[in-house]
Amino acid sequence: MSSIEISTFLKKHGIRPSFQRIKIYEYLVNHKTHPTVDTIYKELVNELPTLSKTTVYNTLSLFVENKITQLIFIEDNETRYDADYRTHGHFKCLKCGKIYDFKVETKETIEESLNGFEIKEEHYYIKGICKNCKQN
Amino acid sequence: MSSIEISTFLKKHGIRPSFQRIKIYEYLVNHKTHPTVDTIYKELVNELPTLSKTTVYNTLSLFVENKITQLIFIEDNETRYDADYRTHGHFKCLKCGKIYDFKVETKETIEESLNGFEIKEEHYYIKGICKNCKQN
DNA sequence: GTATCTGCAAAACATTTGCAATTCT
DNA sequence: AGAATTGCAAATGTTTTGCAGATAC
Numbered sequence: 001m002s003s004i005e006i007s008t009f010l011k012k013h014g015i016r017p018s019f020q021r022i023k024i025y026e027y028l029v030n031h032k033t034h035p036t037v038d039t040i041y042k043e044l045v046n047e048l049p050t051l052s053k054t055t056v057y058n059t060l061s062l063f064v065e066n067k068i069t070q071l072i073f074i075e076d077n078e079t080r081y082d083a084d085y086r087t088h089g090h091f092k093c094l095k096c097g098k099i100y101d102f103k104v105e106t107k108e109t110i111e112e113s114l115n116g117f118e119i120k121e122e123h124y125y126i127k128g129i130c131k132n133c134k135q136n
Numbered sequence: 137m138s139s140i141e142i143s144t145f146l147k148k149h150g151i152r153p154s155f156q157r158i159k160i161y162e163y164l165v166n167h168k169t170h171p172t173v174d175t176i177y178k179e180l181v182n183e184l185p186t187l188s189k190t191t192v193y194n195t196l197s198l199f200v201e202n203k204i205t206q207l208i209f210i211e212d213n214e215t216r217y218d219a220d221y222r223t224h225g226h227f228k229c230l231k232c233g234k235i236y237d238f239k240v241e242t243k244e245t246i247e248e249s250l251n252g253f254e255i256k257e258e259h260y261y262i263k264g265i266c267k268n269c270k271q272n
Numbered sequence: 273g274t275a276t277c278t279g280c281a282a283a284a285c286a287t288t289t290g291c292a293a294t295t296c297t
Numbered sequence: 298a299g300a301a302t303t304g305c306a307a308a309t310g311t312t313t314t315g316c317a318g319a320t321a322c
Contacts (some may be wrong), residue, residue, distance in 0.1 A: 016277085016322095022279095025157055037311085037312085051279085057312065057313080060278085073209040073212060076207070076287080077311065079312085100250075102249040105243070107240070110225065110239075110260075113238040114227060114236075114238055116267035118264045118270060121262065121264070122260075122261075122262050123260070126147075126250065128257070129256070130253055131251075151300085154296090156303075158300085186303085186304075187303090188305070190288085212312080213312075
């Protein structure tokens with residue numbers, strides 16, 4: 001996704017496309033590693049030397065409010081962000097720490113036990129050892 | 137679960153049953169509300185006036201290490217604990233804040249997309265509006 | 273020129289750590 | 298006595314808040 005596409009995308013979702021916002025969204029979209037605020041900040045501060053963490057926090061909150069980014073909680077003290085807003089699962093490798101996405105569909109058994117409840121967000125995460133770490 | 141049963145249970149899991157540990161586990165088992173450290177501390181400090189939050193943290197970490205309690209991350213800055221160590225889902229109501237348990241079985245579609253990965257822990261949580269809040 | 277956005281510094285929380293006092297065997 | 302446990306106080310780390318200056322419409 002290019003800066004111009006991102007700019008249009010942000011406008012479409014009611015967000016004014018400031019330079020910082022474009023850069024932060026660009027980072028999220030092009031690095032599907034579910035980064036933390038700290039990672040995003042450290043990566044972007046080279047390119048935007050005056051960037052502050054406050055702006056990263058503000059911007060990500062804005063993205064979450066406008067539903068173009070979702071929050072991921074897998075570990076304590078480690079809020080992560082994902083530009084993919086569709087429901088999907090996350091697998092975190094306990095050895096290498098990498099996070100993989102996986103496909104998820106709501107199960108009938110869940111729907112049954114939550115009969116009468118209105119589902120707004122679904123989150124799935126699994127911890128274990130990834131294929132790569134098992135082989136090495 | 138009575139104090140004596142808890143004492144035996146802790147011993148069985150290699151944990152020395154101190155007074156504080158028994159009380160904390162008792163609270164967890166008898167209040168299936170997935171409390172935070174702060175909630176547990178505030179509830180027990182009446183009964184155990186010298187109790188410190190450090191002890192609550194230490195004890196819960198010990199329980200997690202010994203796999204008699206699981207950690208639940210649903211919100212940021214809000215680590216919760218659950219004496220039920222079996223895999224099950226949590227539904228958090230966005231209106232009343234209450235957390236409900238629901239049954240979950242690993243889906244084939246998840247197993248397929250994680251082929252070759254070793255699953256150690258599975259976590260499912262859903263946010264929405266609970267039956268009770270929808271009716272009122 | 274008025275709204276919004278950014279970013280610094282300080283505040284607010286949750287959690288961890290070091291260590292001394294206490295408790296248990 | 299010796300080992301484990303507890304709890305205070307301080308440190309750490311993350312996120313939020315207040316506010317002043319910069320930027321955009």
